[in-house]
Amino acid sequence: MGVLNTLRRRRSAAVVGSTALVAGSLVALAVATAPTATAATPCGAASPTLTKLTLTPGSVNVKSKTKTIKVSGTTSGTKLTNVSITAMAVGSTKKTVYGSFKVGSGGHSFSGNLTIPKFTSKGTWRIDYLYLSTDVGGQYYDYAQLSGMANVKSSFSVVSNPDGKNPTISAISLSKTSVNTKNKVAKVTFTATAKDTGGAGLAGAYVSLQAGKKSLYGYATLKKGKLKGTVTVPKWIGNATYKVNSLTVYDKVSNSTTYRSGTGSALKELPKEFVKSLKKDGVTLSRGASSKKLPQKFKKSLKVISKKDTTKPKIGATSVTPGTAAVGAVAPVKLNASVKASDSQSGISYVAVELRNQDPAGWGNEYGYLSPRPVAPGRAPSSSAATRNPGPTTSS
Numbered sequence: 001m002g003v004l005n006t007l008r009r010r011r012s013a014a015v016v017g018s019t020a021l022v023a024g025s026l027v028a029l030a031v032a033t034a035p036t037a038t039a040a041t042p043c044g045a046a047s048p049t050l051t052k053l054t055l056t057p058g059s060v061n062v063k064s065k066t067k068t069i070k071v072s073g074t075t076s077g078t079k080l081t082n083v084s085i086t087a088m089a090v091g092s093t094k095k096t097v098y099g100s101f102k103v104g105s106g107g108h109s110f111s112g113n114l115t116i117p118k119f120t121s122k123g124t125w126r127i128d129y130l131y132l133s134t135d136v137g138g139q140y141y142d143y144a145q146l147s148g149m150a151n152v153k154s155s156f157s158v159v160s161n162p163d164g165k166n167p168t169i170s171a172i173s174l175s176k177t178s179v180n181t182k183n184k185v186a187k188v189t190f191t192a193t194a195k196d197t198g199g200a201g202l203a204g205a206y207v208s209l210q211a212g213k214k215s216l217y218g219y220a221t222l223k224k225g226k227l228k229g230t231v232t233v234p235k236w237i238g239n240a241t242y243k244v245n246s247l248t249v250y251d252k253v254s255n256s257t258t259y260r261s262g263t264g265s266a267l268k269e270l271p272k273e274f275v276k277s278l279k280k281d282g283v284t285l286s287r288g289a290s291s292k293k294l295p296q297k298f299k300k301s302l303k304v305i306s307k308k309d310t311t312k313p314k315i316g317a318t319s320v321t322p323g324t325a326a327v328g329a330v331a332p333v334k335l336n337a338s339v340k341a342s343d344s345q346s347g348i349s350y351v352a353v354e355l356r357n358q359d360p361a362g363w364g365n366e367y368g369y370l371s372p373r374p375v376a377p378g379r380a381p382s383s384s385a386a387t388r389n390p391g392p393t394t395s396s
Contacts, residue, residue: 047139048077048132053152055127060116061159068113069156071101078134079107087114088128089121089158095254096128119163119200120253126155165198166257166290167249169205171297174231178303181235188302190218192227192249200252202227207247209302211240216302231302236346238308244300257290259298309346316340320355 053073060067071085083101097120101112116125130141146154171193179186192205205220205227214237220229227249250256317340337353 047137048075048080048134049139050074050130050132050141050146050149051076051151053127053130053146053149053154055153055156057156058153059157059159062116062118062120063159063161064118066115066117068115070111070113071099072109072111074109075132076108077139078136080110080132081107081135082133083110083112084129084131084133085114085127086129087125087156090124090126091121095121116158117200117253118160119198120158120160121162122158122160124155124157161199163196163198163200163251163253163255165196166255167194167196167198167202167251168257169194169247169249169259169298172207172244172247172300174300174302177301178305179233181233181237181304181306183235185235186233186304188218188231188233190220190229190231192220192247194227194249196251196255198251198255200255203250203252205229205247205249207231208245209242209300210245211242211304214240214242216242233302233304233306235306236309237304237306239306240304242302242304244298245294247294247298257292259292259294261294261299307345311344313341313343313348316342 051074053071056070056072060069069087073083080103082103085099085101087097087099089095097114097116099112099114101110103110126143127146128143130146132139132141143154146152169192173191175189175191176186179188190205190207192207194202194205196202202222204222207218207220207229209216209218209231216231216233218229218231220227245261247259248256317338319338321336321338335355339351339353341348341351
């Protein structure tokens, strides 16, 4: 059983479900004419509005150690669920820091810290991006908007001895040259020998191995002077030989070097999941990142012996309850979705459910993701449990 939030709608709208199942690399999509759910409501509450933003202190000196800027703010309109802010150094370095802030008990205030690391860029920094999240959408502000608002402080200054040098890798190794995942997942240790001469120090590295259109990824952190991490090789991916096609090393102030076999932007070759994981840790790779051709000595190979999933998962009975929902002016309505699904080989990874608005004058669709209850391959779970709910795509 999974939970979906509904959109706020201007009028009644019939909603039809579509369900996508993912098992390994195969996707089965079923579009149902039933069940349907009806949502009836007037226009919902107003989007959140930023009314005040303070940054304390207005200047920090990070020559000797990392410092923090306390951020606090207030809003009006719809209650907040989360606030995210990105601050950027003004100038060519494009150094950035990121913060996610705690919302007050009343839902109309937030506070937290932006961490300004030692060796980062000096000079003026500004709030480049601020997003107010709610259960039914959100509101985005950029620096141009923030700088013109009353009671909003959108910049601060940093005194620093900046590190402008990109770290480099001199050697890499994989703990295994071949793995067999016919019966269980395999793990391979990825080790990189790297150096950073700018002062900030090494933070981590990322490796990508590719075989045709399939890729394996590994993330390394600093351990006893070397960067070490794990490349996880799943079951059911078929027989193939993977080769290292991209390496990235980054330091504590986001300077980075990418070694790659292809051409184009170094940052574009990084998977979105990797960039997001760094951002959660307050790290955004510099847009001025160095890019180098992948040396032959880095092109390590990993032979994978594995079964191949050749069957698509199947969708059985589906249901959405309640069948009719009156969307309120403040809180969203939650719909429960249940899907019976089965896969005879690798098993069900997740179920994606979309409730599609059938009213041409409506406001969009609803999405939710369900994860299956653990069952053996070849058997169908009776229902699924929601693991995350991205919320509505639009609101009125």
